[in-house]
Every structure is written in structure tokens, then in C-alpha cells.
Amino acid sequence: MRTPTWKRKHLDTVIATAVKLILFSAGPVRLVLEEDLRNELPFIMSRISRAPVINPVRQLSSGISSPETLPAGEFERTNVHSPEKRFRFYYFDIRCRGELARFILGAAGVDYEDIRVNLASWPALKDDTPFKTLPVLDFNGVQLGQSMAIARYLATEFGLRGRTPYEQALADSVAEAADDVLASHLEFMFEERSSKKENMKRVFMESTLPDFLLYLDQFQKVYSEEYGYIVGSKLTYADLAVYSLLEQLMSATIIDMNYFSYYKYPTELRKRIMSNGKLMRYINNRPRTDF
Numbered sequence: 088m089r090t091p092t093w094k095r096k097h098l099d100t101v102i103a104t105a106v107k108l109i110l111f112s113a114g115p116v117r118l119v120l121e122e123d124l125r126n127e128l129p130f131i132m133s134r135i136s137r138a139p140v141i142n143p144v145r146q147l148s149s150g151i152s153s154p155e156t157l158p159a160g161e162f163e164r165t166n167v168h169s170p171e172k173r174f175r176f177y178y179f180d181i182r183c184r185g186e187l188a189r190f191i192l193g194a195a196g197v198d199y200e201d202i203r204v205n206l207a208s209w210p211a212l213k214d215d216t217p218f219k220t221l222p223v224l225d226f227n228g229v230q231l232g233q234s235m236a237i238a239r240y241l242a243t244e245f246g247l248r249g250r251t252p253y254e255q256a257l258a259d260s261v262a263e264a265a266d267d268v269l270a271s272h273l274e275f276m277f278e279e280r281s282s283k284k285e286n287m288k289r290v291f292m293e294s295t296l297p298d299f300l301l302y303l304d305q306f307q308k309v310y311s312e313e314y315g316y317i318v319g320s321k322l323t324y325a326d327l328a329v330y331s332l333l334e335q336l337m338s339a340t341i342i343d344m345n346y347f348s349y350y351k352y353p354t355e356l357r358k359r360i361m362s363n364g365k366l367m368r369y370i371n372n373r374p375r376t377d378f
């Protein structure tokens with residue numbers, strides 16, 4: 088059977104690129120890739136220009152709270168790191184997958200709009216979001232979806248990502264692990280079948296959570312023992328991911344304050360957070376939510 092023309096063309100391109108990569112692997116590999124990218128650019132740009140944009144008129148007309156409707160003094164306009172960027176953060180009026188980004192913006196003292204979307208207005212907004220889910224970060228009209236991508240971007244932008252590529256990778260690993268634990272928690276929290284829910288909760292309490300915290304204690308001993316953070320000598324978004332998780336577990340009465348004392352790192356982390364003025368300003372003034 089003959090290979091269709093489009094497949095042959097595709098194969099030719101792949102082979103040609105592989106040959107170029109081998110020939111130039113000692114040096115100008117980047118140039119080769121850039122040249123290929125340049126050829127692709129008009130196509131990529133045409134796709135991007137067709138990407139959905141949240142309609143700003145709809146933002147304020149469909150029941151989404153504007154910053155003006157939040158209590159006064161909620162987001163004090165101090166320490167604007169990127170005056171050229173206007174951040175709008177869209178999530179539901181809960182903590183769950185949105186609180187990490189709010190923590191990062193709070194700890195950085197950034198001026199932003201904390202837009203809390205009503206469940207009633209969500210269906211009208213859903214199709215305009217990048218992945219049809221929240222959270223979404225909008226800056227200067229560019230929209231970014233996926234909570235962990237948003238967290239990493241903001242952490243990089245505001246110096247909470249770690250100092251070296253290795254520190255950053257370590258911080259990423261902890262933040263992703265905290266997100267996995269959060270996902271397990273949300274899974275059983277929203278499970279409706281009671282026997283399944285009980286079983287999931289038991290696994291979570293007996294292994295998922297203690298295993299994670301024990302591992303973090305060992306991790307911290309290696310990477311930040313003398314400083315009380317998870318990696319390096321200063322706060323990273325990984326610390327915020329862990330604290331946001333523990334806080335949500337406390338609100339859901341899965342753990343209480345005593346639980347902290349079983350583990351060294353969470354105890355130290357709590358002290359660090361309590362002494363972080365900017366973050367505490369956000370925590371003390373944010374809208375009260377059950378989870």
C-alpha cells in the first residue's frame with residue numbers, strides 16, 4: 088500500500104530535521120530549530136490570534152464580583168512589582184486549586200484583581216477559558232490556564248521559584264506532590280457515595296498524608312534544615328503550596344493544630360508564614376470560605 092502524500096511529506100521533514108540535528112549537534116542546534124520555528128511561525132501566530140479571549144464586558148456583567156465589591160482594604164495597593172502588568176485572577180469563591188496563586192500574589196505584595204466567579208455565571212464563561220476550567224490568570228489580555236502552570240509562572244515572576252535551576256526543580260517537585268495530595272483530598276471531599284468516601288478518607292489519613300509529611304521532613308533536613316523552608320534559604324512557592332494544603336485540611340477538620348506538632352517542617356513553616364506580613368495581610372483579609 089502506498090504511503091499517503093501528507094505522511095511522506097511529514098516523514099521527509101522529520102528525517103531532514105534529524106539529519107540537521109546530527110550534523111549540527113556540536114553547536115548550532117538552536118539555530119536549526121529556530122529556522123524551523125520561523126517557518127512554522129505564521130501558522131502558530133494564526134492559531135494564537137484565534138485563541139479565545141474572555142470578553143471583558145461579560146466579566147463584569149455576568150455576576151462575577153469585581154474588585155470594587157470586595158471589602159475595602161482587601162488588596163492594599165502596595166509594592167507593585169510589574170507596574171506594566173495588570174493581573175486578574177479568576178477562580179471560584181473557594182480555596183482549593185486557586186489558593187496557591189492567591190498566596191503567591193499575596194506574599195509578593197502584588198496589585199491584582201481577585202475575581203471570584205459565581206457558580207451561576209460559570210457556564211457562560213466556561214467556553215471562553217483556555218481549558219474550560221478555572222483557575223485562569225489573565226495579564227494584559229493573555230490568559231493562562233492550569234493551576235500549577237499559573238503558580239510556576241507567578242513564582243518565577245516574583246522571585247519565589249528558587250535561586251538555581253536545581254533549587255527550582257526541587258521546589259517544583261514538592262509543589263507538585265502537594266498538589267497530588269490536594270487532589271486526593273478534593274476527590275474524597277466531593278465523593279457522594281458514603282462507603283467509598285469513608286474508605287478514601289481512611290487511605291488518605293493513614294498513608295497519603297502522613298507519608299507525604301514524613302517525606303517532607305526528610306527532604307527539608309537535606310535541603311533547608313537550618314532555614315525552616317523546604318528548599319534553600321528563603322521562601323519558595325513550594326512552601327506556600329504545602330501551607331495552603333495544610334490550611335485546607337484544617338478547615339475541612341481532617342487535621343487540627345496538634346497535627347502540626349508531629350512534624351518538624353510544618354511546625355517551622357507555620358512560624359515562617361505567621362511572620363510574613365504581606366501574606367498574613369492577605370490571609371487575614373480574604374473572603375471567608377468553608378474550603
Ligand SMILES: N[C@@H](CCC(=O)N[C@@H](CS)C(=O)NCC(=O)O)C(=O)O
Nearest residue numbers: 183184219220221222232233234235
Ligand atoms: N488541572 C486543572 C484542573 C482544573 C479544574 O478541574 N478546575 C475545576 C475547579 S477546581 C473546574 O474548573 N471545574 C468546573 C468545570 O470543570 O466546569 C488545574 O489544576 O487547573
